[in-house]
Structures are given as structure tokens and as C-alpha cells.
Amino acid sequence: MYAQMVQSEATQDDPEKLAAxxxxxxxxxxxxxxxxMPEGYRKTLIRQIGQHAHSEIVGQLPEGNWITRAxxxxxxxxxxxxxQDEAGHGLYLYCAAETMGVSRxxxxxxxxxGRMKYSSIFNYPTLNWADxxxxxWLVDGAAIMNQVPLQRTSFGPYSRAMIRICKEExxxxxxxxxxxRKMAEGTPAQKKMAQDAVNRLWFPxxxxxxxxxKDSVHSAQSMAWKIKINTNDELRQKFVDQTVPQIEFLxxxxxxxxxKWNEERGHYDYSDPDWxxxxxxxxxxxxxxxDRLAARNKAWDDGAWVRDGLLAHAKKKAAxxxxxx
Amino acid sequence: MTxxxxxSQFLLRMGDNTLVLGHRVSEWCGHAPVLEEDIALxxxxxxxxxxxxxxxxxxxxxQGGSKTADDLAxxxxxxxxxxxxxxEVPNGDFxxxxxxxxxxxxxxxxxxxxxxxxSDERVAAIAEKASKEVAYHLERSADTVVGLxxxxxxxRRRMQEALDYLWPYVGxxxxxxxVDAEMVKAGIAxxxxxxxxxxxxxxxxxxxxxxxxxxxxxxxxxxxxxxxMHTEHLGHLLTQMQWLQRAYPGxxx
Numbered sequence: 001m002y003a004q005m006v007q008s009e010a011t012q013d014d015p016e017k018l019a020a021x022x023x024x025x026x027x028x029x030x031x032x033x034x035x036x037m038p039e040g041y042r043k044t045l046i047r048q049i050g051q052h053a054h055s056e057i058v059g060q061l062p063e064g065n066w067i068t069r070a071x072x073x074x075x076x077x078x079x080x081x082x083x084q085d086e087a088g089h090g091l092y093l094y095c096a097a098e099t100m101g102v103s104r105x106x107x108x109x110x111x112x113x114g115r116m117k118y119s120s121i122f123n124y125p126t127l128n129w130a131d132x133x134x135x136x137w138l139v140d141g142a143a144i145m146n147q148v149p150l151q152r153t154s155f156g157p158y159s160r161a162m163i164r165i166c167k168e169e170x171x172x173x174x175x176x177x178x179x180x181r182k183m184a185e186g187t188p189a190q191k192k193m194a195q196d197a198v199n200r201l202w203f204p205x206x207x208x209x210x211x212x213x214k215d216s217v218h219s220a221q222s223m224a225w226k227i228k229i230n231t232n233d234e235l236r237q238k239f240v241d242q243t244v245p246q247i248e249f250l251x252x253x254x255x256x257x258x259x260k261w262n263e264e265r266g267h268y269d270y271s272d273p274d275w276x277x278x279x280x281x282x283x284x285x286x287x288x289x290x291d292r293l294a295a296r297n298k299a300w301d302d303g304a305w306v307r308d309g310l311l312a313h314a315k316k317k318a319a320x321x322x323x324x325x
Numbered sequence: 326m327t328x329x330x331x332x333s334q335f336l337l338r339m340g341d342n343t344l345v346l347g348h349r350v351s352e353w354c355g356h357a358p359v360l361e362e363d364i365a366l367x368x369x370x371x372x373x374x375x376x377x378x379x380x381x382x383x384x385x386x387x388q389g390g391s392k393t394a395d396d397l398a399x400x401x402x403x404x405x406x407x408x409x410x411x412x413e414v415p416n417g418d419f420x421x422x423x424x425x426x427x428x429x430x431x432x433x434x435x436x437x438x439x440x441x442x443x444s445d446e447r448v449a450a451i452a453e454k455a456s457k458e459v460a461y462h463l464e465r466s467a468d469t470v471v472g473l474x475x476x477x478x479x480x481r482r483r484m485q486e487a488l489d490y491l492w493p494y495v496g497x498x499x500x501x502x503x504v505d506a507e508m509v510k511a512g513i514a515x516x517x518x519x520x521x522x523x524x525x526x527x528x529x530x531x532x533x534x535x536x537x538x539x540x541x542x543x544x545x546x547x548x549x550x551x552x553x554m555h556t557e558h559l560g561h562l563l564t565q566m567q568w569l570q571r572a573y574p575g576x577x578x
Contacts, residue, residue, distance in 0.1 A: 060355035064354035067370075068348060068352055068565050070569075072570075073378050081371055091364070104360075183578075186578075299358065303357065303359060307359055310472045312480070
């Protein structure tokens with residue numbers, strides 16, 4: 001889940017129009033950019049889609065951290081393909097957000113000056129090669145949990161972007177599992193890397209679903225609008241239930257000693273992540289927040305002359321064409 | 326030098342060019358000036374790494390089959406690398422990266438065009454596949470060089486600086502030695518010097534459109550494709566690229 005704690009906007013529109021809008025959503029109709037929509041729906045979605053797009057962009061950094069050290073040509077190629085996909089997802093999502101009347105440059109500026117967030121997970125470091133497997137398997141795996149239901153979200157462009165993204169994400173999760181499986185079945189040193197990766201990334205992956213339902217204040221309106229389909233805790237439980245047997249299959253120790261099958265509930269019991277750590281990361285105090293944002297700002301600032309140059313050239317070219325006609 | 330030795334050297338030259346340049350381009354991941362460029366750079370790097378798998382895979386085969394493409398990429402020291410120096414110089418700014426790409430792509434596309442007619446079917450098949458990718462690389466790098474050369478005052482200045490820095494590395498791509506003579510005799514690959522005229526015509530046209538001036542000096546650094554003397558930069562690149570394979574010998578990844 002790449003959007004966390006998206007604040008939903010109160011809406012002060014005409015009650016009749018609101019009721020008609022809600023009826024369309026309840027009937028399962030898709031809302032398209034030119035349709036009437038409540039201001040709160042528009043603002044909330046811009047925030048949610050924007051945060052998701054930013055996560056794809058910032059998410060290039062922890063994976064890019066290992067591209068130049070990938071241990072085989074094939075792993076390097078797979079990782080490059082994956083990071084290229086992520087950047088492509090960013091592009092579709094910015095396009096989906098742009099249909100609501102906000103430009104990609106405006107969204108980028110809000111990311112760069114800290115007004116908009118990206119997923120907390122990308123503020124954690126990738127420290128050994130097994131992290132790259134774990135990111136694909138756990139992080140993309142957690143993202144898929146949220147994105148699969150979002151294929152049915154009420155906003156047409158967002159839903160269509162999700163359908164496309166989900167296809168690629170499931171490939172990412174599979175390649176991640178394959179990469180970490182190689183490590184878990186490898187030499188003692190490789191197995192140690194795999195265990196270290198799972199231990200470090202488990203709780204941050206659980207945080208991706210956002211705070212516990214009892215502390216999640218923004219859910220009700222977003223769920224009514226079908227821009228959020230399941231609650232945070234539902235998705236988190238589903239993720240735990242799916243992932244625990246995979247950890248066991250890999251022969252790795254569970255990263256949380258309290259994990260236990262609960263016959264009565266038909267689910268695994270598990271411990272919540274340290275929510276105070278989560279809120280610190282959201283506030284900017286995660287291990288990598290400052291460096292990630294600095295890297296994005298540097299890329300943007302260093303690239304200004306390139307964007308200006310290409311724009312100036314496009315204008316000259318258009319003027320020359322115009323003069324020739 | 327036997328035919329096999331020469332063939333193996335030739336294949337290492339092709340594969341090391343794409344390996345080292347692909348590595349350099351991949352260093353950009355997440356740091357490009359605009360999202361479309363992040364995608365394009367990753368895509369270029371990906372193509373080059375894919376081509377490396379084919380060239381070095383064939384090199385291993387020609388050497389007797391005991392070495393894989395990965396063995397060649399990750400377990401040779403700098404003096405065994407056969408890429409031209411142009412591919413290993415650091416990225417610099419985005420302008421230098423794209424100028425380097427253009428100067429290489431222009432050679433690469435002409436070279437692959439000739440290799441498609443190679444007497445060795447395996448070489449011809451790799452060249453055919455790679456040439457489709459490289460046609461796109463060249464189109465994009467040429468467009469970007471023109472766009473930035475004929476852009477703002479600053480972008481033009483930076484592109485001219487990039488060209489001035491990189492031009493002395495161009496000549497090496499056209500130097501011939503006994504390996505090339507052997508390849509020409511076998512009909513496997515063209516004489517590098519024979520590509521120069523077509524290259525100069527292409528490069529002058531694009532750099533002219535980019536309003537840039539080709540340096541007058543024809544001085545050329547050399548030593549990469551023979552392995553006689555690489556730059557200081559290659560060793561650093563290899564310390565990163567080869568680290569896991571070197572630190573954990575024998576592990577399967």
C-alpha cells in the first residue's frame with residue numbers, strides 16, 4: 001500500500017448532488033474526470049494518487065542502491081526492469097492525478113518541499129542483497145494487497161491505472177520471492193542475509209497498511225466513496241496470513257516470535273509494529289527520510305538546465321516550423 | 326594469435342563495451358532530470374546488459390565453454406577488460422552522459438549493421454537483435470544532444486564542454502590491430518577503420534544540428550580495447566560491480 005493516512009476532505013456541496021453522486025458509486029458506476037464530483041472527493045483522490053505516484057518515484061532509490069552491485073547479469077537485468085516499471089507506474093499515476101486538474105510539476109514540488117508524503121517503507125535502507133528480494137516479495141506483496149481491490153475503485157482513471165500496475169507488481173513480487181529463495185537456500189552467509197532482511201523489513205512492511213483501524217480517522221468517507229476498499233487491519237491480517245507460510249517455506253525464522261496460528265479466528269495472531277516508530281517516520285524521522293528527499297531534490301535541481309534546455313529547443317523548433325508554413 | 330583467440334578478444338570487446346556502459350548508465354537510476362529520462366536510462370541500461378549476456382555468453386563458448394557470461398563479467402580484473410575507454414569514463418552531468426551515449430550509439434549502430442552480415446551466424450544473430458534496440462538508443466541520444474545543444478545558452482555550453490571532454494575518446498573505436506585483421510580475414514567483423522567515414526558523416530550532421538563544434542584535434546586516447554591501459558575509473562567501477570561475487574565466491578544468486 002503506497003498511500004497511508006490520506007486525509008479525506010470534508011465536503012460542502014449541494015446535498016442533492018452529493019446524494020446522486022453517492023448513488024452512482026453505490027451502483028458501481030465509474031466516475032470519469034469530466035463528471036461532477038464533490039470537491040472533497042477530488043482533493044482526497046489527488047492526495048492519494050499523488051502519494052502513490054511519489055512512492056513509486058522515491059521507491060527507485062532503495063532499489064537503485066543495489067543495481068550497480070547486483071551479483072549476476074540476470075539479477076541486474078531483472079532489477080533494472082523492475083525499477084523501470086516503477087518509474088512507469090509513477091508516470092501513469094501522475095497522469096491519472098492530472099485528469100483531476102493538478103499538474104505533475106505541482107505534485108512534484110509538493111513532494112520536494114515536504115507538503116506531500118510517500119510511503120513510509122521507502123525511508124528504510126536496503127543493506128544487503130537479500131533486501132532486494134525482500135523488497136519485491138514483502139513490499140510489493142503488501143502493495144498488491146491494497147492495489148488489487150483498488151482495481152475496483154470508483155474513479156475510472158485510477159482504476160485503469162491499477163489494473164495495469166497490478167499485472168506488473170505481481171511479477172515483481174514473484175521475482176522478489178525467487179531472489180530471496182535463492183539466498184535462503186544458499187550458503188550460510190546468504191541465509192544470514194535473507195534472515196537479516198526479513199527481520200528488518202517485516203515490521204516496516206506491516207506499517208505500509210497504515211495505522212490500526214481504531215486510530216485510522218480517515219477511513220469512513222473514503223470507503224463510502226470507494227477510494228478505499230478494505231480497512232487497514234483487514235489488509236494487514238491478509239498479508240500476515242499469506243506471508244507467514246512463505247517464511248516457513250523458506251526455512252527462515254519468523255521475524256516476530258508472537259506469530260501463532262489462531263484456530264478460533266482462522267488467522268495468524270501477530271504483534272503490531274511499534275506505532276510510535278511509524279509516526280516518527282511519517283514526521284520525517286525515519287532512517288532515510290532526509291537522504292531520500294535530498295536525493296530527489298538534487299536530481300530535480302541538477303536537472304533544471306536539462307528541462308529548460310529541452311523546452312527552449314521545442315519552442316525554437318515550433319517557431320521554425322511556424323515560420324516555414 | 327589463433328583465430329579462436331582473436332574471435333574471443335573480439336567478443337570481449339563487444340561485450341565489455343555494453344557491460345561497462347550499461348553499468349555506467351544504470352548509475353543514474355532514480356536521479357535523472359525528469360521521469361521520462363529515468364525510464365529511458367533504465368531501458369537503455371537494460372538493453373545493454375541484455376546484449377552483454379549474449380556477447381559474453383558467446384565469448385565463454387568460444388573459449389571452450391568453461392566460463393559463463395557471469396564469470397567473465399564478475400571475475401576478471403581490469404587488465405582483462407576490452408571495452409573502449411569512452412564507455413568507462415564517469416557519467417559527469419546528464420549532458421556528458423547523453424553525449425557519451427550518442428558518440429557510442431553512432432559507432433554501435435554502424436558496427437552492428439556490418440555485423441549482421443558476419444560470416445559467423447551467431448554473431449549475425451546477436452547483431453540483428455541488438456541493432457533494433459540500438460536504433461532506438463541512437464534516435465533518442467541524437468535527439469537529446471540536438472535538443473540540449475540547440476536549447477538554452479547554459480545547455481549549449483554544457484554540451485560543448487561534454488563534447489570537448491569526450492572527443493579524445495572517440496578515435497579508439499576506429500583503431501585496428503591484429504585481432505581486427507584476423508576478424509576481417511575470417512569475414513566475422515569489419516575493419517574498425519572502415520567505419521570512420523560513415524561515423525563522421527552521421528556525427529557531424531547531428532552535432533551541426535546541435536549547433537556544437539567538433540574539436541579540431543584528432544588526438545585519441547587508447548588502451549581500452551587492447552587492455553594495455555584503462556583509465557583509473559574502471560577499477561572503481563569493478564570494485565562495486567564485482568563485490569558480491571568476489572566477497573562470496575561460489576555462491577549462487
